[in-house]
Amino acid sequence: MTQLGSVAVLDRLAHVSMRRDAPTLGDRLAALDRWVRDDLVTLEQDLAAIPKGARVVHAAAHHLLDLKGKHLRPTCVALASRFGVGPACHGLTPRARSLAVAVEMVHSATLLHDDVVDVAERRRGKPTACVVYGNAASIFAGDWLLVAALRRISQAGLPGLLDHMLDVIDQMIVAESFQLERRGVDSWQTGAGTREDYFAIAEGKTAALFRWAMIAGARAAELPVAAETALDRFGLHLGVAFQAVDDELDFGTSEATGKDPLVDLREGKLTFPIVVALEREPK
Numbered sequence: 001m002t003q004l005g006s007v008a009v010l011d012r013l014a015h016v017s018m019r020r021d022a023p024t025l026g027d028r029l030a031a032l033d034r035w036v037r038d039d040l041v042t043l044e045q046d047l048a049a050i051p052k053g054a055r056v057v058h059a060a061a062h063h064l065l066d067l068k069g070k071h072l073r074p075t076c077v078a079l080a081s082r083f084g085v086g087p088a089c090h091g092l093t094p095r096a097r098s099l100a101v102a103v104e105m106v107h108s109a110t111l112l113h114d115d116v117v118d119v120a121e122r123r124r125g126k127p128t129a130c131v132v133y134g135n136a137a138s139i140f141a142g143d144w145l146l147v148a149a150l151r152r153i154s155q156a157g158l159p160g161l162l163d164h165m166l167d168v169i170d171q172m173i174v175a176e177s178f179q180l181e182r183r184g185v186d187s188w189q190t191g192a193g194t195r196e197d198y199f200a201i202a203e204g205k206t207a208a209l210f211r212w213a214m215i216a217g218a219r220a221a222e223l224p225v226a227a228e229t230a231l232d233r234f235g236l237h238l239g240v241a242f243q244a245v246d247d248e249l250d251f252g253t254s255e256a257t258g259k260d261p262l263v264d265l266r267e268g269k270l271t272f273p274i275v276v277a278l279e280r281e282p283k
Helices: 006-019 023-048 056-065 072-082 094-117 129-133 135-156 161-181 185-189 195-220 225-249 263-267 272-280
Strands: none
Touching: 023 072, 023 094, 056 094, 056 129, 056 135, 072 094, 072 195, 072 225, 094 129, 094 135, 094 161, 094 195, 129 135, 135 161, 161 195, 195 225, 195 272, 225 272
């Protein structure tokens, strides 16, 4: 699988849209790419500059960070911080940059933990940190990234953002727990596995962090409440859509997705393809 950093994602999406006869979408994505390209280059430099440390937890954390992902959540911070007309909206300010790094650190922490829970062997086309360094190191690496992210958010000094992130982490944990309760064929056949269940899980474990990223960018840019509310709503829909697409990728090959195939299906997770299948064939 070809690895895409944040700089390449919008360009690739624009190219795909053009090929699929969606020129308007392609043009808009290309414009977004031009708008934030310099910001995303800066972001990748900031992520690379996260202190490496001398402990195995630092090595495990950087094992994942160095496997460049799509960086969609920090891209949301960059995009939201570009809206508006004040001086705080002219480029990716130091405060917005730090918040963008923080949200990627939180996301990376969840991936390190998820790979242990899922007994995953591949992530972004490479062996997972838990395979290379062991489960304990991977868990502690996630904890380290989470603490470092919360410290960055606190140092940004924007009212409410740290408490909001704590709420997001709580939502993610509760949603993962709810997904555990809805796991497996036996659970689905007793009526647990509805579309409402699925969206409750997706909104908690995925969309909540997208929403925070949009709000963080809006706060960094000192946007009005109406704009922040609109960006929050967009983050919700973007996060749910992202989760639905990610669920479909579980049925792809490891060469195409960079992850082990059918992990969610084997674990009995309530994913969007499963919801659709249950609606069509309840038994």
